Structures are given as C-alpha cells and as structure tokens.
Amino acid sequence: MASVIEHISDETNRENVYKTKELNLWYGENHALKNINLDINENEVTAIIGPSGCGKSTYIKTLNRMIELIPGVKTSGEISYRGRNILDRSYKVEDLRTKVGMVFQKPNPFPKSIYENVVYGPKIHGIRDKKILDEIVEKSLKGAAIWDEVKDRLNQNAYGLSGGQQQRLCIARCLAIEPDVILMDEPTSALDPISTLKVEELVQELKQNFSIIIVTHNMQQAARISDKTAFFLSGEVIEFNLTNKIFSTPSDKRTEDYITGRFG
Numbered sequence: 657m658a659s660v661i662e663h664i665s666d667e668t669n670r671e672n673v674y675k676t677k678e679l680n681l682w683y684g685e686n687h688a689l690k691n692i693n694l695d696i697n698e699n700e701v702t703a704i705i706g707p708s709g710c711g712k713s714t715y716i717k718t719l720n721r722m723i724e725l726i727p728g729v730k731t732s733g734e735i736s737y738r739g740r741n742i743l744d745r746s747y748k749v750e751d752l753r754t755k756v757g758m759v760f761q762k763p764n765p766f767p768k769s770i771y772e773n774v775v776y777g778p779k780i781h782g783i784r785d786k787k788i789l790d791e792i793v794e795k796s797l798k799g800a801a802i803w804d805e806v807k808d809r810l811n812q813n814a815y816g817l818s819g820g821q822q823q824r825l826c827i828a829r830c831l832a833i834e835p836d837v838i839l840m841d842e843p844t845s846a847l848d849p850i851s852t853l854k855v856e857e858l859v860q861e862l863k864q865n866f867s868i869i870i871v872t873h874n875m876q877q878a879a880r881i882s883d884k885t886a887f888f889l890s891g892e893v894i895e896f897n898l899t900n901k902i903f904s905t906p907s908d909k910r911t912e913d914y915i916t917g918r919f920g
C-alpha cells in the first residue's frame with residue numbers, strides 16, 4: 657500500500673534543513689529503509705514514531721552518518737542537509753558532525769568533570785582560551801536548563817549527577833559545539849517522569865534556535881512536543897504530517913491502528 661505523504665500546509669515557510677529523497681538502506685540482505693522521502697524543517701521538532709524494528713534509529717543514524725560505522729551497510733538515494741548530499745563520499749563527515757549533534761537513549765557523559773564534559777567538543781575544535789571555554793560552559797548549561805543545579809560543582813564528576821541531570825548535561829555537551837540540528841534517540845526512555853518533563857520542556861525551548869528530530873516510543877510525548885510526526889512501519893514512512901493531524905485524523909488506517917494502540 658502506498659504511503660501517505662500529503663502536501664503539508666503549515667504556512668510557516670520554514671526552510672528545509674534535511675531533504676531525504678528515495679533513501680534505501682540495507683544491513684547486508686536486510687532492507688531496513690525503503691524509499692524514504694521526508695523533508696525536515698528548521699526550527700521545528702520532528703518526531704519519528706513506529707513499532708520496534710521499523711527503522712527509526714536507523715533513519716536518524718543516517719542523518720549524521722553514524723550508520724556507516726556498521727559493517728555491511730549499503731545505501732541508495734539522497735539525504736541533503738542544507739542543500740548538499742551528505743551521502744556523497746566527498747562530504748566530510750567531520751563537517752557534518754560539527755553541525756549535527758546527537759543525544760542518546762541512555763545518558764552517556766564522559767567519566768570527567770561537568771566542566772570537562774561541556775568543553776570536550778570545543779577543545780577538539782581548537783578552543784583553548786579559558787575565558788571563552790568558561791563562557792561556553794555557562795551558556796551551554798543554561799541552554800540545557802541545568803546551570804542552576806550544577807554551577808557550584810562544575811569540577812565534580814558528571815557521574816555524581818542524577819540520570820535526568822546527566823541527560824541534560826549531554827544536551828549541554830551537544831549545545832557547546834553550536835550545532836544546527838539535534839538528533840535525539842529516545843532521550844527520555846531511561847528517565848523518571850519529572851526528568852522526562854524537564855527534557856520535554858527543554859526541547860520546546862531549544863527549537864527556537866535548533867532543528868530537532870526525536871525518535872520516541874512514547875506517543876503522548878510525540879503529541880506533546882512535536883510539530884510534525886513521521887510514522888514508520890517495516891522500514892517505510894507510512895504517513896508524515898502535522899502532529900495534530902496525525903493524532904486526530906490520520907489518513908492511513910495503519911497509523912490509526914498504531915496510535916490507538918492496536919499494535920506495536
């Protein structure tokens with residue numbers, strides 16, 4: 657059955673940050689992504705939903721080319737980021753990674769101080785001036801809504817933070833490289849409800865300055881925080897539209913069955 661990629665009339669005139677055209681991906685013989693066409697706008701939260709194994713993580717890992725670390729992966733089609741095809745071998749992955757940050761399911765701070773976690777990326781990019789690094793730390797931790805909680809213990813080990821704080825620190829680490837896009841792969845699945853709420857509120861604030869693509873198993877979360885939602889099933893995009901539309905009047909029966917909990 658054909659997927660439902662209608663014209664989305666959102667009247668915002670926002671630029672596309674990513675345009676995915678006819679993307680296919682294989683892990684060896686396993687055809688994991690099938691003819692994906694998806695345009696992602698800047699300054700929006702785009703949620704990727706769908707049952708386990710439908711290709712959500714695979715898709716976002718192609719957006720920063722993390723996928724190419726897995727042996728035997730083949731792709732066809734195109735993903736253009738700001739107008740350039742990132743799947744083209746001439747596109748330097750290091751350039752992409754300075755523009756596209758990623759936050760993972762489990763908070764993964766380095767076993768270093770809070771301060772060192774945040775300055776890690778900027779230092780790799782050659783910033784050594786202590787005053788500038790201090791400014792980056794304050795700005796990034798404020799941006800990730802964790803500054804007040806940690807400003808008096810910046811030199812303590814990040815492992816001493818709660819899980820929810822560690823995840824916001826990982827978001828701060830991501831902000832420190834001043835990315836354009838933030839990819840989030842189930843960022844709240846290991847967090848308690850209060851930490852989840854904090855990260856959700858943060859995502860809403862961050863979209864003023866960044867484009868956010870979030871994979872989530874939690875449909876209420878997708879409904880609460882995203883502007884657009886893509887429903888994936890068996891490696892295909894079944895429906896992509898404004899989140900309100902997807903959750904109120906989906907066009908495809910399979911989307912309706914999934915969001916009403918009939919499968920998945």
Ligand SMILES: Nc1ncnc2c1ncn2[C@@H]1O[C@H](COP(=O)(O)OP(=O)(O)OP(=O)(O)O)[C@@H](O)[C@H]1O
Nearest residue numbers: 683686688706707708709710711712713714715726
């Ligand atoms: N490293 C890998 N090697 C081989 N096959 C893989 C690999 N990672 C994922 N796959 C396969 O690709 C398909 C999509 O998996 P993916 O992890 O993208 O799904 P998902 O929707 O993110 O699932 P979940 O919600 O369970 O995390 C599945 O068939 C999976 O078995």
